[in-house]
Amino acid sequence: xxxxxxxxxxxxMLGKREPGIYGKDSLxxxxxxxxxxxxxxxxxxxxxxxxxxxxxxxxxHEATKKGYAGIIMNPGAFTHYSIALRDGIAAIDxxxxxxHISNVYAREEFRSxxxxxxxxxxxxxxxxxxxxxxxxxxxxxxxxxxx
Ligand code: DQA
Numbered sequence: 001x002x003x004x005x006x007x008x009x010x011x012x013m014l015g016k017r018e019p020g021i022y023g024k025d026s027l028x029x030x031x032x033x034x035x036x037x038x039x040x041x042x043x044x045x046x047x048x049x050x051x052x053x054x055x056x057x058x059x060x061h062e063a064t065k066k067g068y069a070g071i072i073m074n075p076g077a078f079t080h081y082s083i084a085l086r087d088g089i090a091a092i093d094x095x096x097x098x099x100h101i102s103n104v105y106a107r108e109e110f111r112s113x114x115x116x117x118x119x120x121x122x123x124x125x126x127x128x129x130x131x132x133x134x135x136x137x138x139x140x141x142x143x144x145x146x147x
Contacts, residue, residue, distance in 0.1 A: 001042075003139060004068040005034065005132065006059055007049040009077035021102050023128050030129050037133050046053055053084055060088040069143045070095040072135045079104070079114045095142055097135040100125040119134045
């Protein structure tokens with residue numbers, strides 16, 4: 001089973017960016033954590049980060065063709081207003097789990113609205129980078145249950 005992890009804008013800055021909110025670990029550390037978990041879970045994982053909406057859309061559109069069984073996505077700030085990403089998720093027949101490192105519901109009001117969550121199978125928010133690991137386990141279970 002192959003899973004794609006998509007990270008949106010500013011997530012390349014993880015570790016340097018507002019560490020009090022997003023922690024001190026980098027995107028490379030996230031990749032290591034996920035590869036470690038994947039070995040145990042016998043899942044394959046690829047990570048892709050972009051600051052561009054269109055690049056994220058291209059990845060969503062090509063995911064089925066590339067053999068992914070599901071997607072874990074942190075759309076960053078696009079979460080709160082990108083109808084294009086929402087439509088992109090709705091357009092593909094793959095389960096998507098939305099992840100946020102911070103608890104978006106405990107922050108500014110504008111972060112408590114997600115336009116992408118309603119077209120995802122679920123959302124994990126507020127558990128730091130561990131949220132991606134939780135999402136991976138949940139997605140594997142979901143895909144297996146789907147048959
Ligand atoms: C974020 C939360 C968003 O509100 C913010 O714009 C981000 C990161 C998170 O992972 O907590 O870039 O998605």
